Amino acid sequence: MSSAIFKGETSIKDLAKRIFGLSDKSSPAQVDQAAGALLQANPQLQQISKVPVGSVISVPATAPPLNPAEAAPAGLSSRTAIAGQAQDTLDSLNQRLTEIEGRLASSANALLALAQARQTQTTPPGAQEIKAQLPALVASLQSIVTATQVNQSSRGQVLSDLHASVQSFAQNKS
Numbered sequence: 001m002s003s004a005i006f007k008g009e010t011s012i013k014d015l016a017k018r019i020f021g022l023s024d025k026s027s028p029a030q031v032d033q034a035a036g037a038l039l040q041a042n043p044q045l046q047q048i049s050k051v052p053v054g055s056v057i058s059v060p061a062t063a064p065p066l067n068p069a070e071a072a073p074a075g076l077s078s079r080t081a082i083a084g085q086a087q088d089t090l091d092s093l094n095q096r097l098t099e100i101e102g103r104l105a106s107s108a109n110a111l112l113a114l115a116q117a118r119q120t121q122t123t124p125p126g127a128q129e130i131k132a133q134l135p136a137l138v139a140s141l142q143s144i145v146t147a148t149q150v151n152q153s154s155r156g157q158v159l160s161d162l163h164a165s166v167q168s169f170a171q172n173k174s
Helices: 012-020 028-041 043-050 076-120 128-171
Strands: 002-005 056-059
Touching: 012 028, 012 043, 012 056, 028 043, 028 056, 076 128
Parallel strands: none
Antiparallel strands: 002 056
């Protein structure tokens, strides 16, 4: 399977014309066949406006011959595959961490509510030590909730930077 680089076309037919060297004189059926082959190999092209410029487009063997000037440099496809796998792993990790932090925040908030409610209740004899430690427990739980929110925000920025770096790696031609 060959590869080409997406250069920001606004329609699948324009992309097909460029990478296969089809002209306006080409039959509509020929353009439709080429566009269909590209769509089958690259489902992301259904929403072509969301495809980043520089993305690698797979050109299946069932498509017309690729214009040699439009062929992606050797090795770029494997870089793109590695980058895609890295992006998927980052997204999966982010989702899992978000779920864990959500459970942590929920549990900490529930425990915080319970501790704050206990502060206002009368304490049975022998539990004075526990009541004395409740303000420290409340403060600790509040800092856990705050730290979780800060971690989520920081991770969002780091992931954004990592996504940009991975995209840059995929598009680097060296």
